[in-house]
Amino acid sequence: MKTAVLLIPLLPLASFIITGLFGKRYFKEKSHYLSVAAVAVSWLLSVYLIVQVERGEELHWQVYSWIAAGSFKVEIGFLVDQLTAIMLLVVSTVGFMVHVYSIGYMKGDGGYYRFFAYLNLFMFSMFMLILGNNFLMLYVFWEAVGLCSYLLISFWYTKQSAANAGTKAFLVNRVGDFGFGLGIMLIFVTVGTLSYSGVFSSLESIGTGTMTAICLLLFMGAMGKSAQFPLHVWLPDAMEGPTPVSSLIHAATMVNAGVYMVARSSPIFSHSPNAMFVVALVGAFTAIFAASIGLVQNDIKKVLAYSTVSQLGYMFVALGVGAWTAGMFHLVAHGFFKGLLFLGSGSVIHAMGGEQDMRKMGGLKKKTKITYWTFVIGALAISGFPGLAGFFSKDSVLAGAFHKGFWYFWLVGLVAAFMTAFYMFRLIFMTFHGKPRDEKAFAHAHESPRSMTIPLIVLAVPSAIIGLLLGLPPESGHIDHFLEPVFEAVMGEPVHFGLLDAGLMTLSALIGIGGILLAWLFYVKRPDLPAKAGARAGFLYRAALNKYWIDEFYFAVFINPVRALGRGLWRWVDVGIIDGFANGSARFFNGVGMALKPSQSGKAQVYLFSMFLGFLALLVAYLILTI
Amino acid sequence: MPESQQTAFILLSILILTSAFCVVLFRNLIYSALSMIGCFLGVAGIFILLHAELVAAAQVLIYVGAISVLVIFAIMLTGHRAGDLRLFFHKQAWVAVPICAVAGIALMVVMATANYNATKDAQNPSDDAIASLLFNEYAFPFELVSLALLVAMVGAVILAMKEKK
Amino acid sequence: MTPLQQYLALSIALFFIGSWGVLARRNIILIVMCVELMLNAINIALVAFSNYSPTGAGRGEVFVFFVFALAAAEAAIGLAIAIAMYRLKERLSIGDFDEMKG
Numbered sequence: 001m002k003t004a005v006l007l008i009p010l011l012p013l014a015s016f017i018i019t020g021l022f023g024k025r026y027f028k029e030k031s032h033y034l035s036v037a038a039v040a041v042s043w044l045l046s047v048y049l050i051v052q053v054e055r056g057e058e059l060h061w062q063v064y065s066w067i068a069a070g071s072f073k074v075e076i077g078f079l080v081d082q083l084t085a086i087m088l089l090v091v092s093t094v095g096f097m098v099h100v101y102s103i104g105y106m107k108g109d110g111g112y113y114r115f116f117a118y119l120n121l122f123m124f125s126m127f128m129l130i131l132g133n134n135f136l137m138l139y140v141f142w143e144a145v146g147l148c149s150y151l152l153i154s155f156w157y158t159k160q161s162a163a164n165a166g167t168k169a170f171l172v173n174r175v176g177d178f179g180f181g182l183g184i185m186l187i188f189v190t191v192g193t194l195s196y197s198g199v200f201s202s203l204e205s206i207g208t209g210t211m212t213a214i215c216l217l218l219f220m221g222a223m224g225k226s227a228q229f230p231l232h233v234w235l236p237d238a239m240e241g242p243t244p245v246s247s248l249i250h251a252a253t254m255v256n257a258g259v260y261m262v263a264r265s266s267p268i269f270s271h272s273p274n275a276m277f278v279v280a281l282v283g284a285f286t287a288i289f290a291a292s293i294g295l296v297q298n299d300i301k302k303v304l305a306y307s308t309v310s311q312l313g314y315m316f317v318a319l320g321v322g323a324w325t326a327g328m329f330h331l332v333a334h335g336f337f338k339g340l341l342f343l344g345s346g347s348v349i350h351a352m353g354g355e356q357d358m359r360k361m362g363g364l365k366k367k368t369k370i371t372y373w374t375f376v377i378g379a380l381a382i383s384g385f386p387g388l389a390g391f392f393s394k395d396s397v398l399a400g401a402f403h404k405g406f407w408y409f410w411l412v413g414l415v416a417a418f419m420t421a422f423y424m425f426r427l428i429f430m431t432f433h434g435k436p437r438d439e440k441a442f443a444h445a446h447e448s449p450r451s452m453t454i455p456l457i458v459l460a461v462p463s464a465i466i467g468l469l470l471g472l473p474p475e476s477g478h479i480d481h482f483l484e485p486v487f488e489a490v491m492g493e494p495v496h497f498g499l500l501d502a503g504l505m506t507l508s509a510l511i512g513i514g515g516i517l518l519a520w521l522f523y524v525k526r527p528d529l530p531a532k533a534g535a536r537a538g539f540l541y542r543a544a545l546n547k548y549w550i551d552e553f554y555f556a557v558f559i560n561p562v563r564a565l566g567r568g569l570w571r572w573v574d575v576g577i578i579d580g581f582a583n584g585s586a587r588f589f590n591g592v593g594m595a596l597k598p599s600q601s602g603k604a605q606v607y608l609f610s611m612f613l614g615f616l617a618l619l620v621a622y623l624i625l626t627i
Numbered sequence: 628m629p630e631s632q633q634t635a636f637i638l639l640s641i642l643i644l645t646s647a648f649c650v651v652l653f654r655n656l657i658y659s660a661l662s663m664i665g666c667f668l669g670v671a672g673i674f675i676l677l678h679a680e681l682v683a684a685a686q687v688l689i690y691v692g693a694i695s696v697l698v699i700f701a702i703m704l705t706g707h708r709a710g711d712l713r714l715f716f717h718k719q720a721w722v723a724v725p726i727c728a729v730a731g732i733a734l735m736v737v738m739a740t741a742n743y744n745a746t747k748d749a750q751n752p753s754d755d756a757i758a759s760l761l762f763n764e765y766a767f768p769f770e771l772v773s774l775a776l777l778v779a780m781v782g783a784v785i786l787a788m789k790e791k792k
Numbered sequence: 793m794t795p796l797q798q799y800l801a802l803s804i805a806l807f808f809i810g811s812w813g814v815l816a817r818r819n820i821i822l823i824v825m826c827v828e829l830m831l832n833a834i835n836i837a838l839v840a841f842s843n844y845s846p847t848g849a850g851r852g853e854v855f856v857f858f859v860f861a862l863a864a865a866e867a868a869i870g871l872a873i874a875i876a877m878y879r880l881k882e883r884l885s886i887g888d889f890d891e892m893k894g
């Protein structure tokens with residue numbers, strides 16, 4: 001088992017180094033062989049690991065003492081338990097599929113080798129993040145995945161908007177990481193250690209106030225990384241990156257790091273009900289907020305981006321109300337079907353020759369069959385259509401909220417579910433159904449190559465059946481049992497499926513179907529309705545379309561003042577004072593020289609006079625001194 | 628100092644100082660040069676009073692015989708004309724008077740109040756003594772001075788030479 | 793006044809008359825002449841001290857010889873310069889030669 005644990009991150013790392021160093025000259029279009037192979041092996045090993053963990057094996061392994069500075073000791077160590085194993089499986093599966101997909105999608109790109117190298121670096125960082133056994137490793141690789149995200153978002157770095165998006169992602173993440181870092185420091189100051197086992201066993205010694213502070217600070221990091229309000233602004237912009245990146249990083253893996261972190265820190269959070277409430281509140285608000293924006297977006301990837309933000313909110317609601325396994329279940333399901341949906345959208349974009357605006361699409365059903373059907377499966381899953389993955393995972397979240405007494409979160413979640421179904425099928429109807437709105441592009445449209453369609457099919461399978469596999473019976477299904485050892489300290493009363501739950505389940509199913517029907521109405525039956533509804537909603541519609549002007553707000557309140565401050569400092573301090581000092585001293589000496597210049601008049605009689613006067617002065621001085 | 632010597636001294640002093648004044652004040656260069664010669668002769672007389680006959684002789688030979696002639700040659704080679712007072716004295720002239728006067732008086736005061744370890748009578752070294760000093764103890768400066776003279780000679784010739792066209 | 797002091801007074805007076813001339817006059821040749829006056833004053837002082845000094849007898853005269861030689865050399869050079877300058881500018885006013893200014 002130890003070998004497997006070591007190889008899983010190190011193979012992609014080695015591939016990154018080799019592809020990065022030699023890809024440009026030697027591998028070129030074949031750069032993908034090594035990278036895909038490395039990730040494929042990692043995937044196989046993750047499957048092996050989860051089988052082992054299922055059998056009851058766990059691993060706590062200190063590999064290397066990294067820092068030993070007085071009382072501050074940090075090791076590099078690995079922790080493999082059920083939570084780790086399940087995260088590894090999701091990350092490696094989606095990662096493997098994305099790698100295969102990228103062979104087709106990125107074909108012919110000038111930075112082909114660079115793309116695969118960065119993807120491998122990301123896989124390494126993500127694996128290490130999951131496998132680490134202390135907070136410092138978590139933090140280091142948290143930053144590392146942020147770096148990879150930056151590199152991959154601004155992959156087409158010559159495009160100004162892509163570069164800006166990468167910078168924005170990094171900076172917004174940094175704001176969250178500031179809180180995260182403070183939280184970790186607070187943990188160390190109060191407990192004296194940073195390893196998970198050490199911290200979780202010393203929780204009694206922390207006062208409630210400190211505990212809440214720690215939790216909130218840690219959650220700040222999660223807000224940044226998992227794009228919750230108000231730090232959500234980077235994720236839609238991150239769509240500038242290539243679609244495989246959006247799928248892997250911004251749907252299935254990196255953004256889940258925040259959820260993973262909160263789940264891993266469940267012992268800490270469960271000691272602070274206030275913090276947990278905040279987590280659930282932020283999650284719920286984000287869920288409905290982002291869904292409302294996604295309703296009116298016209299770029300296919302932006303719809304999916306806001307959908308991701310919204311679904312992440314769901315996960316935080318689950319964690320916040322104490323339904324830990326429900327949150328993880330939704331994470332797993334969402335990873336598969338959102339990854340699928342993004343790859344599908346990439347296929348659509350590829351078919352439309354680079355076009356991303358849905359208003360120019362239409363009627364693609366006939367031309368891209370595989371993409372269409374896999375996309376439908378993913379959309380049904382996310383809308384909570386009975387039987388598919390999303391139905392079970394979403395329902396467990398909502399039921400969890402309801403049972404713990406947070407009926408208002410349940411209600412918000414329900415409304416968001418309705419919106420989710422609506423906008424997903426709006427997307428499908430606009431893209432695949434109806435008459436093509438751009439004839440020329442439609443004529444060129446074609447199905448994607450096998451390297452792209454095979455991952456779609458592969459990912460459609462778990463999107464369809466993983467709910468059935470893991471979620472039955474509801475609330476005490478396979479996944480709940482599997483994750484029990486991890487959360488047993490913090491899970492409340494086990495819930496048994498009763499009549500109430502059946503009723504709730506039916507309600508969420510109806511809501512989902514209702515959303516689908518409404519979308520059908522608006523976009524297939526009576527296409528004039530959207531415009532009318534938009535006109536009636538007026539201000540709300542415009543607000544949603546403009547993302548509620550949050551970016552503009554940030555610019556006005558944070559960015560522009562800081563820029564102005566920088567400019568002011570540059571002008572007054574740097575140029576004025578410092579340069580002024582340097583130039584001024586030069587000018588001073590210049591002035592002194594100029595002032596002394598007349599003494600060199602070249603006139604001999606002046607020189608003679610000065611000599612004489614000097615002699616006189618000496619004489620007088622001598623007289624005074626001696627007489 | 629015996630009476631005769633005192634009178635001689637006073638007469639010679641008057642000669643010297645008057646000639647000096649004439650050198651400074653005359654506007655005609657030749658008159659100034661001639662006054663300078665008179666001054667030099669007076670100084671030679673002072674040397675004789677001081678029992679330094681060799682020096683007196685050297686003074687007459689060098690200063691009157693060579694330098695004065697040199698000066699007159701120079702005056703002749705360059706134009707000199709009579710003219711406005713401003714041509715001869717420049718603006719700072721009036722400042723020079725008090726400065727020199729003050730300096731002179733100050734120095735006189737110093738001289739008058741200083742403590743001399745002087746003998747009452749005059750010491751008169753013989754020529755032999757001077758010569759032996761010059762060639763034994765001060766031989767090195769002697770050689771150096773001759774070198775300086777050589778350099779001056781060559782330099783003066785080069786400086787005053789007419790440029791070949 | 794002791795005799796020594798009388799000679800010294802003469803020397804000082806002659807020296808400062810010469811320096812007044814150096815400062816006040818414009819013609820270069822005349823300035824050189826006044827410098828000769830100053831040198832003569834020095835010679836008087838030197839010989840006077842040598843005459844009344846208990847230990848330094850004779851040395852003053854030796855020094856005076858050196859002064860003679862160097863005064864002659866300096867006068868020669870100075871006048872050569874004056875001639876050269878006259879050839880350059882047709883004038884001998886010391887105020888005209890300020891090319892070294894600044």
